[in-house]
Amino acid sequence: MGQIASNICGGDGRPVIKNDVTLTIKNVPTEPIAGQAPGTSGLRKKTKVFMEGNYLANYVQSVFNTLIEENVPVQGGTLVVSGDGRYWNPEAIQIIIKIAFANGVGRIWCGTDGLLSTPATSAVIRARGYGFEPFGGFICSASHNPGGINDDFGIKYNCENGGPAPEKLTSKMLEWTGKIKEYKSVEGLPNLDLSKPAIYKLGDKIVEVFDCVEDHLKLLKQCFDFNSIKRLMARPDFTIVYDSMSGVQGPYARRIIEQELGAKPGSCTNADPKPDFGGPSSAWHGHADPNLTYAVELVATMGLNKEGQKISSSKPIPSFGAAADGDADRNMILSSQFFISPSDSLAMIVDNADLIPQFRAGLKGCARSMPTSGAVDLVAKAKGIECFEVPTGWKFFGNLMDSGTQYFPDKPQYTPFICGEESFGTGADHVREKDGIWAVLAWLQILAKKTEQAGKLVSVEDVANQHWKTYGRNYYARYDYEGVDKAKAEDMMKMMSGKSGQLVGKSYGNMKIKINDVFEYNDPVDGSVSKNQGVRFIFEDGSRIIFRLSGTGVAGATVRLYLEKYTPPTGNLGMHQFDVVKPLADVALQLSNLKSYTGRDKPTVIT
Ligand code: G6P
Ligand code: ZN
Structure with a gap:
């Protein structure tokens, strides 16, 4: 980099690197680029699309235009910029830093x-x-999507509460992408070495690089009793494998x-983040999505095949x-030859919340996304706590977690709070993202507390069996039809939405439809x-x-079909979910x- 005036210590051990650069702001003319609508979780496209022309710059400037319009304190403010280490991450970060400084940040x-x-x-x-x-x-x-020059890249903006921007902001960002005429950037910024903690003073601007694990670890230490987990780890009969799938979780997994x-x-496998997650995406390596289909290595290590059979x-x-996904917000949990569905995992964590120090004061609320099974509802009912059903997407949990706080002071408070989704996301109100x-x-x-109480090792499978004996079992599976023709998939959804309500009372075998609607x-x-959040057929016996x-x-469409059948505690609880x-x-x-609309006779993924 340019001239380093001094290299002294930043108080917390980080060197302060001063550089008297003059950053000049330039306004770069640009034109709107179609198709920059953020999806469930930010803007995702093929990496090459992001790398082309002003694609990234246009989007980032549209975010700043929205924030400035909304009176967010951008001028002189602090902004976090980092990523999951996928291909083009370092270049994108440098582009964002320049645009941010030009807009007044x-x-x-930045994490190391x-x-x-x-x-x-x-x-x-x-x-x-x-x-x-x-x-x-x-x-x-782009979360669990494959990374690499031929795969996917993505960007997401999170607000001051730490959660994904709500729809009212993302729709304004989209509006800006449609009318943008110029973006701002700075000239004269040296390339910064982000590999070590440091504080760069660049004229009147600052870039701080810090250990990417420290803040998260500090928070997690407040949530859990690390000593009791240490005792579990020290047992000779307990062994663990945590597969980071070559995503960003590696440094966190190893350290924690x-x-x-x-x-x-060595308990933490695939723990070196790789730009293509070990790709290419055609191989299982490269698809950092923790489920029975893609977490091939872990699933085999745990003595299962991809159908979840021993x-x-x-x-x-x-x-x-x-296992974790590319950006480490997803999780898959297994014990020896046993897979637990994310819906069940959520219900069981809520049921055992009193064993977790974070919820010492008592759990006040819980929530699931609509397609997630109703297992957690049964627990919430038994415990007498609020249970919410929200559309798919973590951002919908944020408002519930922020209720009764400075953001929504006149609303009742639902925190401490636990929530989760069938899509392998689970979390609580310590942050505003799901947390693998x-x-x-x-x-x-x-497991640590139950093992201490029982005086012998208790496994995930033991907890699950006990849970089902108490609450019954919501057998559950999801079929994904990936890469189908978008127009045809939309036609199929339109056909079903058009018939909404008309199938109530109709029988299929011994099952009768009770509710048939489009979730809102x-x-x-x-x-x-939020309208149009999925077509539901709910049967009289509770099956969905x-x-x-x-x-x-990022390309074509993926149809998701979610299937759920409830069996009471007196029923057969030991069947395979896929058969049920x-x-x-x-x-x-x-x-x-589906077959005539999409031409598919079987799903690409069952999980
Ligand atoms: C992301 C979001 C989740 C959401 C999931 C669904 O991971 O963060 O909140 O459940 O996407 O993805 P889908 O592909 O079903 O829209
Ligand atoms: Zn993710």
Whole structure:
């Protein structure tokens, strides 16, 4: 870099690197680019699309135009900028920093190597503080989508509460992308070395690089009793494998699971973040999506095949297994030859919340997305706490978590709060994102306490069996039809939505439809209405068939079919979930005419 005037210590051990650069603001003419609508979770496109011309700059400037219009304190403010380490992350970060400074941002916060997981970004925005509270942050990630020059890139803006921008902001950002005429950037910024913690003073601007794990770890230590988890880890009969799938979780997993909690070195696998997640996406490596289909290595290590059936293994099977996605907000939990569905995992964490120090004061609320099974509803009812059903997308939980706070002071407070989704997301109100390692620690905490109480090792499977005996079992599975023709998928959804309500009372075998509608959500906190959130067929026995189009893909469409069948505690609780929901899938195919619309006779993924 340019001339370094001094290199002194930043108080917390970080060197302060002064550089008397003069940054000149330039206004670069540009034109609107079509198709910059953010989906379920930010803007995602093929990497090459992002790399072309002003694609990224236009979007980032549209975000700033929106923030400035909304009186967000951008001038002199602090902004977090980092990502999940996927291909083009370092270049994108440098572009964003320049646009941010040109728009008046005073201080940029960056994790080492430009890495911050999605939940860690939320933790940094909310808790790093010390007088420079950020007004928001950019996360460069396409989450579980494959990375690499031929795969996907993405960007997401999170607000000062640490959560994804709500729809009222993202729709303004989209409006700006349609009318943008110029973007601002600065000239004269040297290339910054983000590989080590440092404080760069660049004229009147500052870039701070800090250890990407420290803030998140600090927060997690407040949520859990690390000592009791350490005792579990130290048991000779307990072994763990945590697969970071070459995403951003690696540094967090190694530091927290191995160094802090004492798991054997090597317990954290695929723990070096890679730009293509070990790709290409055609191989299982490269698709950092923790489910039975894509987490091939972990699933086999745990003695299962991708249908979740037991297979024989020549090696000893670990007692606990987990995996994370590219940006580390998702989690999959397993025990030896046992897979727990995310819907069940949520219900069981809520049921055992009193074993987690974070909820010592008592849990006040919980929530699930609409397609997530109703298992958590049964727990909430038994415990007498509020349970909300929101559309798919983590942002919908944020308002509930912010109720009764400075953001919505006149609303009743639903926190402490736990929420989750069938799409392998689980979390709580310590941050405003789902949090993969939080879910892993929540389970480890529950197992640690139960093991202490029982005087012998308690597994995830033991907890699940006990749970089902108490509440019954919501057998559940999701069929994904990936890469189908978008227009045809939309026609199919339109056909079903058009018939909404008409099928009530109709029987399929011994099942009768009780509710047939298109899910719509009225946010009880800010009064906003979200329409068209999935087609539902709910039967008299509580079974559900739900259709939705994915909001996170980048090409074509993915049809998601969610299947759920409830069995009471007196019923057969030990069946395989895929077998139990199969008859429902047959009904769903009749209701949707999926085969003739999409030409598919089987799903790409079942999980
Ligand atoms: C992201 C969001 C989740 C959401 C999921 C659904 O991971 O953060 O909140 O559940 O996408 O994705 P889909 O592809 O079904 O729209
Ligand atoms: Zn993710």
